[in-house]
Amino acid sequence: MMPKTIHLSGIRLHWVQVPLHEPFKISNGEVSVKDAILVELSGADGTVGWGEASPMGGSFYSSETPDSTWEFLVCTAVPGLLERPLPAADKCFDWISQFPGEPFAKAGVEGAVWDFWANQAGVPLYQMLGGSRRPVPSGAAIGLMPTIDQLLDRVDTFLRQGYRRIKIKIMPGHDVELVRAVRKRFDDIPLMVDANAAYRLEDAAIFEELDSCGLMMFEQPLGRKALAEHAELQRRLQTPICLDESAEDLESIATAIRLGGAKIINIKVQRMGGLAPAKQAHDAAQAAGIPCWMGTMPELGVASAQALHLATLGNFAFPTDVEASARWFKDDIIEPLIEISGEGFIQLPEGAGMGYKVNMEKVERYRIRFEEFLP
Numbered sequence: 001m002m003p004k005t006i007h008l009s010g011i012r013l014h015w016v017q018v019p020l021h022e023p024f025k026i027s028n029g030e031v032s033v034k035d036a037i038l039v040e041l042s043g044a045d046g047t048v049g050w051g052e053a054s055p056m057g058g059s060f061y062s063s064e065t066p067d068s069t070w071e072f073l074v075c076t077a078v079p080g081l082l083e084r085p086l087p088a089a090d091k092c093f094d095w096i097s098q099f100p101g102e103p104f105a106k107a108g109v110e111g112a113v114w115d116f117w118a119n120q121a122g123v124p125l126y127q128m129l130g131g132s133r134r135p136v137p138s139g140a141a142i143g144l145m146p147t148i149d150q151l152l153d154r155v156d157t158f159l160r161q162g163y164r165r166i167k168i169k170i171m172p173g174h175d176v177e178l179v180r181a182v183r184k185r186f187d188d189i190p191l192m193v194d195a196n197a198a199y200r201l202e203d204a205a206i207f208e209e210l211d212s213c214g215l216m217m218f219e220q221p222l223g224r225k226a227l228a229e230h231a232e233l234q235r236r237l238q239t240p241i242c243l244d245e246s247a248e249d250l251e252s253i254a255t256a257i258r259l260g261g262a263k264i265i266n267i268k269v270q271r272m273g274g275l276a277p278a279k280q281a282h283d284a285a286q287a288a289g290i291p292c293w294m295g296t297m298p299e300l301g302v303a304s305a306q307a308l309h310l311a312t313l314g315n316f317a318f319p320t321d322v323e324a325s326a327r328w329f330k331d332d333i334i335e336p337l338i339e340i341s342g343e344g345f346i347q348l349p350e351g352a353g354m355g356y357k358v359n360m361e362k363v364e365r366y367r368i369r370f371e372e373f374l375p
Ligand SMILES: [Mg+2]
Pocket: 194, 196, 219, 220, 244, 245, 266
């Protein structure tokens, strides 16, 4: 893409922990801070590029942890990047794929390389990714609440903030009743459910019951590996099934499309290992006539902003899970913060790269570990 040869003059890693408004509940405890490792690339000409490797603490979503991510960055990715010419943005994933595993760390490096080249060229990131300047519709995701009244209050709050669709989590024993209650009070809102892989094909009757509730989609009803079972379930339902956990890499997405188990796909940049593979997933879905939307793990501002740039591509047809910075985090390390308009859209700021600026004072305030590498 870029014919120039550039060697980096330095890479800095900043491990930050930003406090959450409320703890994430996980099977083995709670997480009250959001961990992220920021990757800062510097070129001799003063160009910088920022990326964010954003695994959740406590093995919440994945086997990768902040520690394993840090180790991969320090021992493998950073030395590798310093000793070779900087790869073109769309070639970085090919280079870093030679190393196994660690998609979060790879996404952090890869995002920084995209941001670097976009800053170098003085163009917005979405332009380099093939997207267009358009506001990105945002939806709110609501976890399992202690009571139905609290769930309804949450739905009400997020609708008032402008979010363009509501997603509620369901699990066996807490499904039809929740959806009915939300539908009774908010009869025509764009609504979907996320089962986080909690059901088996034998539970099909639950989804057959939910099928008449006018939902936008059923997100990941069955297990991560249950691609054929999702196809079987979809044959019994009108409501489209959206794969999330199953859409873990390009191979799984291709298989799911071939089997017919995905009418919609939730693409997550961190899980895919970067913007280029996430774009490839988007393109593969588009070629198969399958719309997708941009998910989140969720991430801090740098990774969220970069995902939003990619979400301007045409086949991202449903609202993103990327919410306002203030939704989860007591603070964020970018300026301006990500905000939702009253109509439920996120408008990317003008400017080169991701448009948002990293606030170094905040990075230093929330930083728990730092390392600088020189060639
Ligand atoms: Mg999900």
